[in-house]
Amino acid sequence: MLRSRSPIQALTPADEDAAIAVCARRPDAHVFVAARIREGALRTTPGCVLGYADRGDPLGWRSLVWTGANVVPVEVGPDTAPAFAQRLRRRSRWASSLFGPSDEVLGLWALLSPSWGMPRAVRGSQPLMATTVPPSELGLALDPSVRLAGPDELDAVVPAAAAMFTEEIGYPPYVGSVASYRRSVASLIEQRRTYVVTEGPDVVFKADVGSVALGTAQIQGVWLAPHLRGRRRAGPAMAAVVEAVLAEHAARASLYVNDFNIAARATYARIGMREVGEFATVLL
Incomplete structure (x- = not known):
């Protein structure tokens, strides 16, 4: 039986500009991941950013997830969260937190929590100010x-x-x-x-x-x-x-x-x- 290829792929240094462009859709919300990428994370820490490949998108990526000491979603919606969650569930729980836009974080956490277990706390509403x-x-x-x-x-x-x-x-x-x-x-x-x-x-x-x-x-x-x-x-x-x-x-x-x-x-x-x-x- 042939297995379908997962749309989730690790980004490489060649994807830097495209990844930054995804972050730029909401700069206030995604500055953390954009900064890490601009600081060279795709070169120094292979696999730190996962992307949902969408070759119909001009950028090639529909959404991203940073997977360092924290898990940080970028433009992750109901259509892409299940695929990211499936990939993240392959690892034992390693991160210290998930943070980012509330809809993205809480949607992803709902899929991860059955396997990742009880959190220390969920702070579901943190006003973003600028x-x-x-x-x-x-x-x-x-x-x-x-x-x-x-x-x-x-x-x-x-x-x-x-x-x-x-x-x-x-x-x-x-x-x-x-x-x-x-x-x-x-x-x-x-x-x-x-x-x-x-x-x-x-x-x-x-x-x-x-x-x-x-x-x-x-x-x-x-x-x-x-x-x-x-x-x-x-x-x-x-x-x-x-x-x-x-x-x-x-x-x-x-x-x-x-x-x-x-x-x-x-x-x-x-x-x-x-x-x-x-x-x-x-x-x-």
């Missing part, structure tokens, strides 16, 4: 103490980054050796993508630019020290970050936030960010 307007043009105050972290400040940034991760995810970002985590934090600092406020030797505010592609810079890892919360520090600090991101990284700044984080959502709205979509995250 702006192209520098907060200063809105007459907003910018915190003058916000600045880029320097390479010599790694020891101060790591505890702040780890605290943010632990608060957000519910468990620490590393177990045992901190070396690998330090390298990831150091990489962002070296790329001039980590903004901080310090008090003495301590970092008390931090925000990173995690992905840049398609004219969009996605902000992540926003954290304010607990003793400063509720003291009107977050708004001016985030306004300064967005101002810098729009000047130094891309014409558009975006981020996504948990729907239950009312204070953060209000802060982002006050500095001019508007909802442009909805994300979901499944923590595994």
Whole structure:
């Protein structure tokens, strides 16, 4: 009996431009995968992006799935999700999360969950917010103490980054050796993508630019020290970050936030960010 060939194929470096074009259908939603591809992932990590082959499509690909430490769908709909799920089910559960546009993530997770088991949490509604307007043009105050972290400040940034991760995810970002985590934090600092406020030797505010592609810079890892919360520090600090991101990284700044984080959502709205979509995250 002849078996039909699966439409799911691993992309190669020759597919880079076509893959970026698929991501560009919704830049705010797919900047993470586009950035990884532009950084050379198809060359350095073969098989990290799976595509649904559609030779009737001018790009050759209908949708994609990033399969690194996280699973991230790109333009995956009801017509392509079953084929991706069948391919992903061949592996034991290896990812730490699924995230991306809520309809894509939740549709894919519904197919994977019977074999991948109970998740730690499902955050089904995370507003995706974006702006192209520098907060200063809105007459907003910018915190003058916000600045880029320097390479010599790694020891101060790591505890702040780890605290943010632990608060957000519910468990620490590393177990045992901190070396690998330090390298990831150091990489962002070296790329001039980590903004901080310090008090003495301590970092008390931090925000990173995690992905840049398609004219969009996605902000992540926003954290304010607990003793400063509720003291009107977050708004001016985030306004300064967005101002810098729009000047130094891309014409558009975006981020996504948990729907239950009312204070953060209000802060982002006050500095001019508007909802442009909805994300979901499944923590595994």
